[in-house]
Amino acid sequence: MLVGGLLAFSLSGCVNMQFIVYCRMYSHERWHTKSLVIATWLLDLCHSALVAVALWDSIIATYGDLDKLDVIPWSVGPGVELTAMITFLVQSFFAQRIHKLQKKRFTIAIPIVALSFFRLVTASISMGEMLSLKSYTAFRLRDFSSWIFTLGLLLSASVDIMITTFLCYFLRKNLTSFKDTIRIIDTLTLWTIQNGSITCAAAIASLVCWKVMPQNRIFLGLHFFVAKLYANSLLATLNARKQISNGKQYTPASDQLMPPVVFLEDFEHTPESSLPHGLSMQLDARRLKAGHLRGKSIQVNVERSVESKHDIDNSIEVDLTASCTRDSPV
Structure with missing residues (x-):
């Protein structure tokens, strides 16, 4: 838990840096995109605070008291819920991108949003179970709690795979004979695969540790920084709109063309x-x-x-x- 928490704080620092870069580069962007970025940033700050409280209650406050090692701190449940909320916002954002690339059709975007929302529901149920049971052993041995937590992680990884697959498909579908466009789409495809694979791998790793060795807290340590990866994925994607072209930093004095993925x-x-x-x-x-x-x-x-x-x-x-x-x- 301590290692996962420290890694989560490091990634939260990256989120703050990405947020500052976004505010400087896209100060004139539309309000709903700004609202999404601000909401993700605030949720990430709240999640970091909950992780800090969970580490304090698990390591410092109960130091030397072995009887309390099995107690679930009150902040763990809301932390799981905030992770699901950030995941829902980010996956909904990418579903909107698929909707635009699919020429305003909802055949793929709606199932993705629905599955992501169902993942949010499972996280809410898991939070309620954690707050009610207050014991890792009871939470693990209760069939309903174990099943619903497993389903939430499985849905998170599955939606990431869907988003990555369809984004890559529609990007490759827009290939033209122009070399610059081909180069930019190749870059965007690689960027999409990297973002999707990182968040999906973190969710799968947490799921595997939860199923293979639920008696320890490795799954929870991994779960701490899953939310940070999603937040960084969103902000990095938005900030990269002026950086992907020609593979270098955009400057106002330059005369670079924007990549075709920019709407x-x-x-x-x-x-x-x-x-x-x-x-x-x-x-x-x-x-x-x-x-x-x-x-x-x-x-x-x-x-x-x-x-x-x-x-x-x-x-x-x-x-x-x-x-x-x-x-x-x-």
Whole structure:
């Protein structure tokens, strides 16, 4: 428990760092995305506080009293519930991404959200059982408690596998013949697999330890930092939107194109001066299609390049480039 708690505190520090980076880079983002980030951050802080209390009650307050080693501290149950709440928020976020990549269809997103919500319900039941029984042995030997806790961990891992699989599928489905797009989608696919595999592996490890050796607290130590991995997964995904392109840090002075996984709705209310050139052009195209630029003038640049191979007979190489610029009302 102590090792798991210390690792959880370290990962919580990463969550705080990611939250600060998000606030600095995406201060103009839409309110519901900000609300999701703030809620996840606050839940993570509360979870860290509960982990600290659980460690104090298990190690310091009961030091030398072997009779209390089997007592479940009151903070363990709410900690399990907060882990499920953070998991639900993060998995729902990725389900929304699948919904957008699937062209606004709900055939996959709804089952994912439903299973994640069911996992939250099982965590609530487990919390109630822990608060009621107040004994690790009683919780382990009671069939209903053991089964419901196992089901919660199994659902968490299963939903992670579903999210990773479908995200990778729809990303690969959007492959084009353009090398830059292929490179970016390959990067996003790798990023998705890494995020999904880490959270899934932690949930499976906690599940295996719970089933193989429930008499010790290794499963609980692993469970302490599962919530931190989910929170970091969400914040890292949001912060990476300006970093994935070309595999390096985005700077306002650069002129990099945003990766295609970025959804333009996330930047509709962002000032144009703070957007990279590529994303600004995409937003202008969307606003033009929606009629937001009606009555204004736009500048259309047309460039054509014609290139021929080296002519062996006449020793002539042709490289012709023609361009024109035209102002037209919308």
